[in-house]
Amino acid sequence: MVFFDSLNDPMLVRMLAAGAVGVLPTDTVYGLVATAGNPRAVQKLYALKSRERKPGTTIAASAEQLIALGVPRLTIERVAKLWPNPLSVVIELDENLAYLHAGVGSSPFRVVATAALKSLLEKTGPLLTSSANLPGQPPATNLAEARRYFGSQVDFYVDGGLRKDNAPSTIIRLGSKGAQVLREGAIPAKKVKELLA
Numbered sequence: 001m002v003f004f005d006s007l008n009d010p011m012l013v014r015m016l017a018a019g020a021v022g023v024l025p026t027d028t029v030y031g032l033v034a035t036a037g038n039p040r041a042v043q044k045l046y047a048l049k050s051r052e053r054k055p056g057t058t059i060a061a062s063a064e065q066l067i068a069l070g071v072p073r074l075t076i077e078r079v080a081k082l083w084p085n086p087l088s089v090v091i092e093l094d095e096n097l098a099y100l101h102a103g104v105g106s107s108p109f110r111v112v113a114t115a116a117l118k119s120l121l122e123k124t125g126p127l128l129t130s131s132a133n134l135p136g137q138p139p140a141t142n143l144a145e146a147r148r149y150f151g152s153q154v155d156f157y158v159d160g161g162l163r164k165d166n167a168p169s170t171i172i173r174l175g176s177k178g179a180q181v182l183r184e185g186a187i188p189a190k191k192v193k194e195l196l197a
Contacts, residue, residue: 004158007120015156016124021045023132023146025160026059027114028086028169028186030140031129032154037069039099042128046102048153049130055100055107056130057088057169061121066109069126070096076109079174082195083111084118086186090173100128108171131168139168 004012007024015022019041021034032048034041036058045056060066063080067073071091079089088108093101101107112118121127132140133149140146141164143157170187172179179196181189 001152001154002156004156007116007158007160012156012158013120013123016127019044020155021048022154022156022158023140023143023150024156024158025117025163026129027112027117029163029166030132030143030146030160032056032132032150033127033129035124036100036126036128042099045128045130048150050135053103055102055104056128057108057110057171058100058126058128059110059112059117059121060126061111061118063111065121065126066111070094071109080111082192084113085110085195086113086167086169087192087195088169088171090171090182106173108169110169 002011002015016035019035019038021032021041021044023030023032032045034045036042063076063083067076071093075091082089088110090106090108092106112121132146137149140149142162143159146157167186170181170185170192171183172181172192179192181192
C-alpha cells in the first residue's frame with residue numbers, strides 16, 4: 001500500500017495504469033477509484049464496495065475521453081454543454097461497456113472542473129469512482145475514515161485533507177421530457193434546468 005499527498009505524483013499514474021484501486025479526493029468527495037478502461041480493476045472496485053446492480057460514476061478530463069472509452073458519441077455531444085461540473089449524467093451503454101454498468105444497462109458520467117484532478121485524468125484516462133465508504137455508512141471525509149473502511153484492501157491512498165463540506169455530485173437522467181434529477185447534490189435542481197436551457 002502506498003500513500004500520496006498529491007494527485008500529481010507520477011507513481012500514482014503508473015499504479016492506476018497497472019490496474020491499482022485506491023482512494024483519492026475527487027471533485028466532490030473522497031472516492032474509491034479504478035481505471036475505467038480496465039475491466040479487472042473495475043471488478044475489484046465493485047468487490048470492495050460489495051455492490052451489485054449499482055454502478056459507480058465515471059469521471060473524465062474531457063468529453064472526448066468518454067467518447068474514446070466507448071460512450072455513445074451522440075449522447076456525449078448532447079450533454080457536453082453541462083460540463084465541466086459536479087453533475088453526473090446517466091447514459092445508456094452497450095455491451096462493450098457492460099462491465100462498467102454492473103448489470104443495469106446504464107451508468108453515470110461527468111467531466112470534472114477541478115484542476116489537479118483534471119490533470120491526473122489527462123494522464124490516466126477516465127476513472128470509475130464510488131464514494132469511499134461501505135454500504136450503509138457515510139462517505140469518508142478524511143483519509144483516516146477511508147482507511148477504517150478499506151484498510152490494506154486498497155493499493156493506495158491520496159490525502160486531500162478534510163472534505164466535510166463537499167457535496168456529492170448531482171445525478172440526472174435525460175429523457176424526452178427533459179432532465180430527471182435522481183440525486184440532488186452539488187448542483188441544485190434549479191441550476192440543472194438553467195444549464196439545459
